[in-house]
Amino acid sequence: MDLHLATAEDTAQLGVALAQTRPPLAAVHLHGDLGAGKSTLARALLRGLGVTGAVRSPTYTLVERYAVEGGEAWHLDLYRLGDAGELDFLGLDEAVATLWLIEWPEKGRGGLPPPDLEIHLAIDGDGRSARLVAGSDAGRGWLAQAAKKTS
Numbered sequence: 001m002d003l004h005l006a007t008a009e010d011t012a013q014l015g016v017a018l019a020q021t022r023p024p025l026a027a028v029h030l031h032g033d034l035g036a037g038k039s040t041l042a043r044a045l046l047r048g049l050g051v052t053g054a055v056r057s058p059t060y061t062l063v064e065r066y067a068v069e070g071g072e073a074w075h076l077d078l079y080r081l082g083d084a085g086e087l088d089f090l091g092l093d094e095a096v097a098t099l100w101l102i103e104w105p106e107k108g109r110g111g112l113p114p115p116d117l118e119i120h121l122a123i124d125g126d127g128r129s130a131r132l133v134a135g136s137d138a139g140r141g142w143l144a145q146a147a148k149k150t151s
C-alpha cells in the first residue's frame with residue numbers, strides 16, 4: 001500500500017487506523033531517514049491503543065514499554081544501538097510484548113522479531129510518502145483492514 005501523507009496529522013491518522021485494526025501479536029519495522037515521521041506514527045498508534053500517559057521517544061532508553069489490551073507494546077528506537085549484541089541487555093526476549101514498534105530496525109539485525117508489517121517513510125515535498133509492505137499473513141490481513149480505514 002502506498003500513501004501520500006500531506007501533513008503530520010495524516011501520519012497520525014495512519015497510526016490510529018493501524019491501532020484500530022492490529023492483530024493480537026505483531027511486529028512493525030519503521031524505516032526512514034531522520035525526521036521521516038517514524039515516531040509520529042508510533043506515538044499515534046500507541047495513543048490509538050489507549051495509551052494516555054506520556055509517549056516518550058526511546059532515543060536514549062532504546063525501549064519504552066506500555067501496557068495495552070492483551071499485553072505490552074514495546075516501542076524501540078535503535079538509532080543509538082552500538083552493535084546488535086547490545087540488544088541482549090534490553091531484555092527483549094521476555095516474550096511479553098504483543099506489539100513491537102521498531103524504529104531503525106536495520107541496527108538490530110538478526111536479534112529482532114521479523115516484521116509482520118514494514119513501513120517505509122520518506123520526506124516528499126512538504127509531506128511524507130509511506131509504503132506499507134506485509135511480511136506475514138497477519139500483516140496482509142492487517143493491511144487490508146487498515147486500507148479500508150485510510151481510503
Ligand SMILES: Nc1ncnc2c1ncn2[C@@H]1O[C@H](COP(=O)(O)OP(=O)(O)OP(=O)(O)O)[C@@H](O)[C@H]1O
Nearest residue numbers: 005006007008011034035036037038039040127128
Ligand atoms: N506527513 C507529514 N508531513 C509533514 N510533516 C510530518 C509528517 N509526518 C511527520 N511530520 C513531522 O516530521 C517531524 C519529524 O517526525 P518524527 O520525529 O516522527 O521523525 P522520525 O522518523 O521519528 O525521526 P528520528 O529518526 O529522528 O527519530 C515532526 O515535526 C513531525 O511533525
Ligand SMILES: [Mg+2]
Nearest residue numbers: 038039057103
Ligand atoms: Mg523517531
